[in-house]
Amino acid sequence: MSKQPGVLAIGLARGVLEIKQFMRQRESVVFTLLFPILLLLIFGAVFKDEIAPDVTFSQYFVAGMIASGLVNTGFQQLAITIPMERDDGTLKRLRGTPAPTASYFIGKIILVFVSMIVQVALLLAFGVALYGINLPSTPERWLTFIWVMLLGIASSTILGIAFSVVPKSGRGASAVVSPIVIILQFFSGVFFVFTQLPTWMQNFAALFPLKWLTQGMRSVFLPDSFATQEVAQSWEHGKTAIILTAWLVAGFFIALKTFRWERS
């Protein structure tokens, strides 16, 4: 008898399967990949003003949408699809096979990572082509882009897994998860200039990762002169890293404690 396949080999196979399933679900492709582009086109057409010297609202908005993309492809996608897989028996069936539980999550991480790359690439392409977004101009900015993106997608993924116990059923999951994401987008300055929001809204948003992701992405895509327009008159990279890491760690332990394989 040959050896049993390992955690990584099965995780990789699951990743391939996850992507295949993703591509075949029209709703997920449209909602996750095309909807942000549509929003970009609509907002870009409506708001054409400059919000600061050399900064148009569209540029501001693209940075926010890239940050939102991390929340969509990680948190939103997992918090909706995991309850659905709990309902349709995917999780229970997997638990009855020799596949290690880690392989399931490796598969999810691969799916999240690939869909994030596609979404960010699409937003960047449209941002550059239509709204004069500048790609990061210095190695430091690329470095910021990469660490904000990686830390953002890691915490977003973990929090999506942790949140997957909240929706009571797969069918209702989208109705529970989507409003949370949309409200956070409003409060975190994706659709509006953050500093123009009421202070209580700003304070509330500062508790959650999305506000820090949008600010981090602005530090990558907007000129340094814009930093003075931020709440703290700086990009606050240190604080961003600390808050995202705190959410990542908290989400990890909550997921470990509460994850459910079957409907209760």
Place this chain on the structure above:
Amino acid sequence: MSNAIEVRGLRKSYRSGKSVLDAVRGIDLEVRRGEIFALLGPNGAGKTSTIEILEGYRSRDGGELRVLGEDPATTNLPIWRNRVGIVLQSTKDGADLSVAEILTHFAQYYSNPRNVDEVIASVGLEEKRNARGEHLSGGQRRRLDVALGIIGNPELLFLDEPTTGFDPEARRSFWELIRTLRSEGTTILMSTHYLDEAEALADRVAVMNNGVIIDCAPPERLGGRDRERVNVRWREDGALHQELTDTPTELLRKLAARITGEIPELSISRPSLEEIYLQMIGGGE
């Protein structure tokens, strides 16, 4: 060789608030290697709890357990599950994948999987090879579930109510599949609501009610069925007669001597498995 499954004094309770439900109340069970063993019982009898404990899905509150020589609660689950196949009650996962894709994927989990095309042929899904899960009928979907249960070439296969929702023809061909698996040496533990299914397939049957096993025997001997009195019916002098007897042959000889030619409307029947079963679970209340 040791038994595929050995259970001693298995207990399981569920607590909700202050009330405690004793779902499994100290059962003993042995399933021999290579046999088809059927677990019968009404809803709520404790069948699914028992099977899910044996499958390693649930914890137990007491008792000793050996499944393929291991205790599912403490064994290395991935290694043990490599030798076990599980067919759950209705599932609808994999709606976006074809039959061949799902099976090819799951085959990658096992050290010694069966050939995907052979498995597809053995469950009779050749024509649906490239059909997606969402386009399969209820019976075809169930066949796919069984195919997923056997893709890893298991020594022991659990089947939880495998033919619920099948039409009679589909059930017959499904039975053939199960018999073929047995002839290849697979041990099968199944639960079912259908007594004819248990009678047609099982080497031994256990009847469960209120968390205990009330009898365990080959189907033809369940509940003392082989010792029950035989019901003989015939028509004589224009009237229908009926007699319950321990000695049907003797009664027949008398009748044959008394009545010239064929005995009109003669029938001799032992109680059906269903009658015995209903008596048993009725008496268990």
